[in-house]
Amino acid sequence: xxxxxxxxxxxxxxxxxxxxxxxxxxxxxxxxxxxxxxxxxxxxxxxxxxxxxxxxxxxxxxxxxxxxxxxxxxxxxxxxxxxxxxxxxxxxxxxxxxxxxxxxxxxxxxxxxxx
Amino acid sequence: xxxxxxxxxxxxxxxxxxxxxxxxxxxxxxxxxxxxxxxxxxxxxxxxxxxxxxxxxxxxxxxxxxxxxxxxxxxxxxxxxxxxxxxxxxxxxxxxxxxxxxxxxxxxxxxxxx
Numbered sequence: 001x002x003x004x005x006x007x008x009x010x011x012x013x014x015x016x017x018x019x020x021x022x023x024x025x026x027x028x029x030x031x032x033x034x035x036x037x038x039x040x041x042x043x044x045x046x047x048x049x050x051x052x053x054x055x056x057x058x059x060x061x062x063x064x065x066x067x068x069x070x071x072x073x074x075x076x077x078x079x080x081x082x083x084x085x086x087x088x089x090x091x092x093x094x095x096x097x098x099x100x101x102x103x104x105x106x107x108x109x110x111x112x113x114x115x
Numbered sequence: 116x117x118x119x120x121x122x123x124x125x126x127x128x129x130x131x132x133x134x135x136x137x138x139x140x141x142x143x144x145x146x147x148x149x150x151x152x153x154x155x156x157x158x159x160x161x162x163x164x165x166x167x168x169x170x171x172x173x174x175x176x177x178x179x180x181x182x183x184x185x186x187x188x189x190x191x192x193x194x195x196x197x198x199x200x201x202x203x204x205x206x207x208x209x210x211x212x213x214x215x216x217x218x219x220x221x222x223x224x225x226x227x228x229x
Contacts, residue, residue: 004157033215043204044118045158045220052215091157097214100171101146105157 002027004092004106012112013082020067021077021109023092031097034068036077039108040088048090051075082113117141119221121207127227133195136224140188140209147184148218149192150206158206164190165212194226202228 004025013019036048051059067076092106120139140147145166150158163171166187184190204225208218
């Protein structure tokens, strides 16, 4: 079975602090992509960061970075210098290379950034 | 550039009634997806189109759900008849062709079935 598990239903962080969201996944495939999406109350899913599984170097996008551990099937998201606008649901997802564009999502982590 | 457009944003219907959702993808995106998002859950793929062809509809409940993408641009997702369990958010996304390309999501339609 191909699954994504986000073990933290809710998290909170003080503004300007750093927070890490956890994600583990299960697949027998070796070629895939990993994603973190943000969904604010407006419901529009926004891509935060993307990682190709064949790349060992962890992806970074400004204040967002990942810790990709392929052997452990772990893909955590670190948000540095948290801002109030980071408050949202965060979904971890993966896409198997030979299964077209099907995204498999986790259950989400609700992040609250407090002033 | 304009994003993925969906309408309506909200829909409330009685059970057993039909309902339809509309999606206009980003111009030039030949791949279109419909996802179902239940409350407190991540989205799940219902159907994927490559141009006008449905290439993955394995998760679409075909007894009551149908979809079309005429001319390979706009798409409509229909439920007939709706059931209480269909209350959810229906998300549309689009992307350029090719594996791993970024999917751009619309704001979704929140359906409430009474």
